[in-house]
Amino acid sequence: MSTQTDAAVDSSKQESKRILTGIKPTGIPHLGNYVGAIRPAIQSIQDSDDEAFFFLADYHGIIGCYDPAVIHESTKIIAATWIACGLDPERVTFYRQSDVPEIPELAWILNCSCAKGLMNRAHAYKAAVDINTEKADVDPDQGINMGLFGYPVLMAADILMFNATHVPVGRDQVQHIEMARDIAGTFNHRYKPLFTLPSAVVDEDIPLLTGLDGRKMSKSYGNTIPLFGDPNPQVSPEKQMHKAIMKIVTNSQLPAEPKDPDDSALFEIYKAFATPAEIIDMRDQYAAGIGWGDAKQALFDKINSEIAPFRARYEELMANPKELEEILQMGAEKARRHSRKQLDKTRRAIGIRPLAKLK
Numbered sequence: 001m002s003t004q005t006d007a008a009v010d011s012s013k014q015e016s017k018r019i020l021t022g023i024k025p026t027g028i029p030h031l032g033n034y035v036g037a038i039r040p041a042i043q044s045i046q047d048s049d050d051e052a053f054f055f056l057a058d059y060h061g062i063i064g065c066y067d068p069a070v071i072h073e074s075t076k077i078i079a080a081t082w083i084a085c086g087l088d089p090e091r092v093t094f095y096r097q098s099d100v101p102e103i104p105e106l107a108w109i110l111n112c113s114c115a116k117g118l119m120n121r122a123h124a125y126k127a128a129v130d131i132n133t134e135k136a137d138v139d140p141d142q143g144i145n146m147g148l149f150g151y152p153v154l155m156a157a158d159i160l161m162f163n164a165t166h167v168p169v170g171r172d173q174v175q176h177i178e179m180a181r182d183i184a185g186t187f188n189h190r191y192k193p194l195f196t197l198p199s200a201v202v203d204e205d206i207p208l209l210t211g212l213d214g215r216k217m218s219k220s221y222g223n224t225i226p227l228f229g230d231p232n233p234q235v236s237p238e239k240q241m242h243k244a245i246m247k248i249v250t251n252s253q254l255p256a257e258p259k260d261p262d263d264s265a266l267f268e269i270y271k272a273f274a275t276p277a278e279i280i281d282m283r284d285q286y287a288a289g290i291g292w293g294d295a296k297q298a299l300f301d302k303i304n305s306e307i308a309p310f311r312a313r314y315e316e317l318m319a320n321p322k323e324l325e326e327i328l329q330m331g332a333e334k335a336r337r338h339s340r341k342q343l344d345k346t347r348r349a350i351g352i353r354p355l356a357k358l359k
């Protein structure tokens, strides 16, 4: 439904951009995350004057992870990773979702402008139900908590709280942005046009990396190359990365045999790190029969030249959580300047306000 009121707050009709994205703090960042999310997000901010909000979505993290130690440690690792990779917390409002209590409050209000049927159609919820339905004698909702069911509403609160216009996400998240638009539209129409309708931004040019075993690099396949290595290393992070790269599967062609670069995971990952001239040169080396061992070494050198400069800062932040906490608190303070006002307006719009001025 597109009313005139909606059009007035439609982000696609707005000139100045406000970019916002959330990062779920579960798991250890790998090269696929770096190439697919971290590097492009940081670069796009560096190259523009747009306002930007990046946050750790820890209240989303607890939906699927009940291990307090994992939630706590991942928050630290992921905050340290983004800062070490060049996110400038002065330039970007960088905060932890749970430090902005107005967000879950807004989520409750938005729940009341969200049709239950809309949530029934959410991909993540439906996929969980489908898995149960395939099993005999299992309740379709077994093991599904209300957090998973209402996930898109909390995400809508994340976005609408700051009137974000552009939300960079992976393809799997596009439906959630559409739901945020839908919820905003219902609220704006019912009460007051307080919320900007956000647009999802999916970058088609961002490479999806192949993992060690030839499938897409993903935590769930256990085939990833960690960005900064395991947190409790017996071996240095650099050696860990070298070892992982040496494990990437190749075919059995011998050194000196000409090889097809477009059929090689090594070359595909190489392309994500090399300049156009280096890519052409490596193509020639494949045609000339570079051995797989040498191709792996070349890939390691290339990746390492980009990542090595970030390692010292990463280690420093991991060893000094106080500095990270200060950065996050500074971000929360900036975020709450917006969220307090937006929540106040929202509460007033729905009829929740003081009965009289006291004093």
Ligand code: TRP
Pocket: 020, 021, 022, 023, 024, 057, 060, 154, 155, 158, 159, 167, 168, 169, 173
């Ligand atoms: N759901 C997103 C993911 O899994 C993370 C997220 C939470 C998010 N809130 C957001 C992304 C708001 C963009 C905007 O990747």
